[in-house]
Amino acid sequence: xxxxxxxxxxxxxxxxxxxxxxxxxxxxxxxxxxxxxxxxxxxxxxxxxxxxxxxxxxxxxxxxxxxxxxxxxxxxxxxxxxxxxxxxxxxxxxxxxxxxxxxxxxxxxxxxxxxxxxxxxxxxxxxxxxxxxxxxxxxxxxxxxxxxxxxxxxxxxxxxxxxxxxxxxxxxxxxxxxxxxxxxxxxxxxxxxxxxxxxxxxxxxxxxxxxxxxxxxxxxxxxxxxxxxxxxxxxxxxxxxxxxxxxxxxxxxxxxxxxxxxxxxxxxxxxxxxxxxxxxxxxxxxxxxxxxxxxxxxxxxxxx
Amino acid sequence: xxxxxxxxxxxxxxxxxxxxxxxxxxxxxxxxxxxxxxxxxxxxxxxxxxxxxxxxxxxxxxxxxxxxxxxxxxxxxxxxxxxxxxxxxxxxxxxxxxxxxxxxxxxxxxxxxxxxxxxxxxxxxxxxxxxxxxxxxxxxxxxxxxxxxxxxxxxxxxxxxxxxxxxxxxxxxxxxxxxxxxxxxxxxxxxxxxxxxxxxxxxxxxxxxxxxxxxxxxxxxxxxxxxxxxxxxxxxxxxxxxxxxxxxxxxxxxxxxxxxxxxxxxxxxxxxxxxxxxxxx
Numbered sequence: 154x155x156x157x158x159x160x161x162x163x164x165x166x167x168x169x170x171x172x173x174x175x176x177x178x179x180x181x182x183x184x185x186x187x188x189x190x191x192x193x194x195x196x197x198x199x200x201x202x203x204x205x206x207x208x209x210x211x212x213x214x215x216x217x218x219x220x221x222x223x224x225x226x227x228x229x230x231x232x233x234x235x236x237x238x239x240x241x242x243x244x245x246x247x248x249x250x251x252x253x254x255x256x257x258x259x260x261x262x263x264x265x266x267x268x269x270x271x272x273x274x275x276x277x278x279x280x281x282x283x284x285x286x287x288x289x290x291x292x293x294x295x296x297x298x299x300x301x302x303x304x305x306x307x308x309x310x311x312x313x314x315x316x317x318x319x320x321x322x323x324x325x326x327x328x329x330x331x332x333x334x335x336x337x338x339x340x341x342x343x344x345x346x347x348x349x350x351x352x353x354x355x356x357x358x359x360x361x362x363x364x365x366x367x368x369x370x371x372x373x374x375x376x377x378x379x380x381x382x383x384x385x386x387x388x389x390x391x392x393x394x395x396x397x398x399x400x401x402x403x404x405x406x407x408x409x410x411x412x413x414x415x416x417x418x419x420x421x422x423x424x425x426x427x428x429x430x431x432x433x434x435x436x437x438x439x440x441x442x443x444x445x446x447x448x449x450x451x452x453x454x455x456x457x
Numbered sequence: 458x459x460x461x462x463x464x465x466x467x468x469x470x471x472x473x474x475x476x477x478x479x480x481x482x483x484x485x486x487x488x489x490x491x492x493x494x495x496x497x498x499x500x501x502x503x504x505x506x507x508x509x510x511x512x513x514x515x516x517x518x519x520x521x522x523x524x525x526x527x528x529x530x531x532x533x534x535x536x537x538x539x540x541x542x543x544x545x546x547x548x549x550x551x552x553x554x555x556x557x558x559x560x561x562x563x564x565x566x567x568x569x570x571x572x573x574x575x576x577x578x579x580x581x582x583x584x585x586x587x588x589x590x591x592x593x594x595x596x597x598x599x600x601x602x603x604x605x606x607x608x609x610x611x612x613x614x615x616x617x618x619x620x621x622x623x624x625x626x627x628x629x630x631x632x633x634x635x636x637x638x639x640x641x642x643x644x645x646x647x648x649x650x651x652x653x654x655x656x657x658x659x660x661x662x663x664x665x666x667x668x669x670x671x672x673x674x675x676x677x678x679x680x681x682x683x684x685x686x687x688x689x690x691x692x693x694x695x696x697x698x699x700x701x702x703x704x705x706x707x708x709x710x711x712x713x714x715x716x717x718x719x720x721x722x723x724x725x726x727x728x729x730x731x732x733x734x735x736x737x738x
Contacts, residue, residue, distance in 0.1 A: 167638065180614060270724065271478035290484055
């Protein structure tokens with residue numbers, strides 16, 4: 154009986170060298186099954202002609218990678234270009250636009266809470282709901298926007314239906330939806346700058362521009378870098394709002410990389426090609442992720 | 458006049474910010490307004506912000522529709538998935554973080570290094586292998602498909618470990634001297650001390666799961682298993698946008714209002730949590 158007890162509690166004994174692993178066990182199992190092994194499998198799949206519905210997978214080396222860059226429709230390159238276009242519009246807008254918004258809300262003396270709520274509120278709404286709300290507003294015939302544009306004499310626009318405007322419209326909707334996060338991070342960064350620094354500068358005769366340039370910007374530099382990198386990484390992974398607002402159209406002018414990968418993998422069931430696309434995306438993102446690592450100091454206490 | 462001049466900056470700021478705030482709120486108000494109108498009224502020009510006739514008919518239709526996922530069902534799916542994911546992430550990750558931060562064992566640094574370096578890998582990489590695995594296991598169209606893979610995310614472990622390292626050890630040492638077991642130390646001393654990090658993590662995990670779109674779009678293809686974002690997206694196909702806009706907007710509003718109210722009630726915690734996620738790890 155006594156022996157039985159000892160055995161039963163052997164693992165729970167703190168002196169047991171395996172005891173710490175008990176805490177790790179649940180997470181580590183999940184990590185191996187859903188992160189570590191899939192990373193290796195994904196590399197393997199990307200080297201196979203792997204169709205979910207066709208013949209069994211066949212090893213093809215690196216030709217999936219070659220194919221996505223050279224196939225005649227050039228859809229992957231095209232969606233890469235579109236993604237870059239989205240990033241070119243969205244990243245500066247998010248980085249600079251939300252900074253100005255945060256500075257304004259930080260400086261205003263009344264209704265701070267109301268402004269904060271207004272700009273952050275859309276963030277808690279899911280991507281499908283915000284897309285539907287905006288589709289309704291942008292609708293070329295019944296939409297609110299064209300009605301008011303018509304009142305001031307503008308011709309009706311089909312913003313989401315035209316190649317020249319569709320992507321920029323997606324950028325605008327994305328900003329409306331996602332401004333809350335960078336806005337709040339900036340705001341808390343601004344609130345950490347001691348007021349005495351501004352007071353001292355004022356006594357020395359500095360104007361608002363000098364204060365901004367010589368105090369706010371340098372002290373916000375880490376925050377700025379953090380937001381920039383976050384936004385770049387986010388922009389290259391944009392999917393939901395594009396998928397619902399335009400579905401990649403018109404004429405593939407808003408088809409983005411993740412959407413192209415989604416369609417390749419889950420509409421055409423070409424798993425090998427889709428996996429190869431994911432690795433190309435990884436190669437683009439890794440540069441920015443590494444910068445993020447440095448900003449975040451991910452590895453800082455590695456040698457603890 | 459001097460008052461105006463002295464406060465000119467504040468007045469300009471107020472005016473500009475108020476206009477922007479209105480721009481941010483109007484789309485939501487317009488959606489609410491449309492969702493209350495009978496369908497033939499929704500596309501009438503000039504647009505009426507206050508419905509001539511207000512009705513809850515649209516909501517009744519989408520809550521119990523048989524054309525696609527009823528909203529009550531999508532809500533139920535989303536709540537089950539988000540709440541279980543959040544709870545389990547907190548349990549699994551805090552246990553692992555405690556071992557990595559406070560317990561001593563061979564391989565600890567290596568394991569931590571591997572977990573941290575997996576943060577370099579974007580989610581799209583694991584998407585296909587995990588999908589194929591769940592397909593093999595017959596997990597598609599089950600709650601497990603959304604909950605279990607989400608527990609493996611390395612960021613939660615990383616965040617909690619860093620936070621645990623930043624709290625002083627004195628309390629834990631005192632507890633040990635008083636004969637407190639390691640698990641009780643973890644449960645009664647460490648967990649309460651890292652509450653701010655747990656709150657942040659809970660908020661992020663909950664909203665991340667609640668708003669996730671791509672993964673449930675891939676794994677939940679059966680109507681009665683769809684979460685809110687996927688179900689809403691299906692509404693665009695199931696209803697005629699021109700003549701049934703009221704239904705589609707009612708579904709969106711139904712999905713929007715409760716999270717918005719939740720945000721208003723817990724706004725302090727949420728805002729603090731987001732600020733904390735910035736650089737103050």
